Amino acid sequence: MGGAPSGAGRLRRRAQGELEAQVLAVVRAGGGPVTAGWVRERLEGGLAHTTVITILSRLHEKNAVTRTRAGRSYTWTNASDEAGLAALRMRRVLDGERDREAVLARFVSALTPGDEERLRALLSRAAQAGPDAADATEGR
Template sequence: MCAERLGSIPRVRTADESGDPAPRRRPGELASHVLNTLVEAGRPLSPGEVLELLDPSGALSYSAVVTTLTRLHEKKAVTRQRIGRAYHYTALTDPPALVAWRMSKLLESETDHTSILTRFVSGLDKQDEETLRRLLGES
């Protein structure tokens, strides 16, 4: 399989050797891992192939992968085509674009954009603030 070729894909967190469950994922973390897997593969993958590449140990459920792929498809981050009985998915975007989309959607859901953006910028570290200033200067 292509698992060797995809060595840079971060594996999902699973139970440790003591059997304790892995810590809860951050929002969007699984979607990011799934999207990275599709980008790295460079070809359409079925949910089963995505699952095998993300979590060979079997701790991640098939339904979690299918749900994540369906949501990514609804967000237009992936395309899908039916091959046999299963859909195969291809990435249309990368994880940073997906995070930017989420940020835009969150901002759109509120009315006081000025306050939100002010607080967002005030929470940035110096390097990110300089990057944002440079990007705004270029536009």
């Protein structure tokens, strides 16, 4: 029989965080405040409006987007790039662990030499900038 292969009509399951990254990219492409409907129209996969609202709300909780009341709804604005969102995820994972030192030690031991050097340089710059700069970047 010809035709589509088995399962071709089904949407593939997205990897964890992939949908958030896609929604964040669409919001960023808007260049300013956008509605959930505007975001939905630009996403592939025919997502339900409520799904888009849920993802935007999760991104808001992670400080990746801001929202402003617009009538009975909200407009959404980018507050973080993909690197910022990845950093927020990493921080959330670290905050959920009891033995932070062990997690950080494993993370550092798995870095490539180039990434280890980048991390050392970043830590050095952060130390030179002082604690006030670190507090400002964390939104405290």
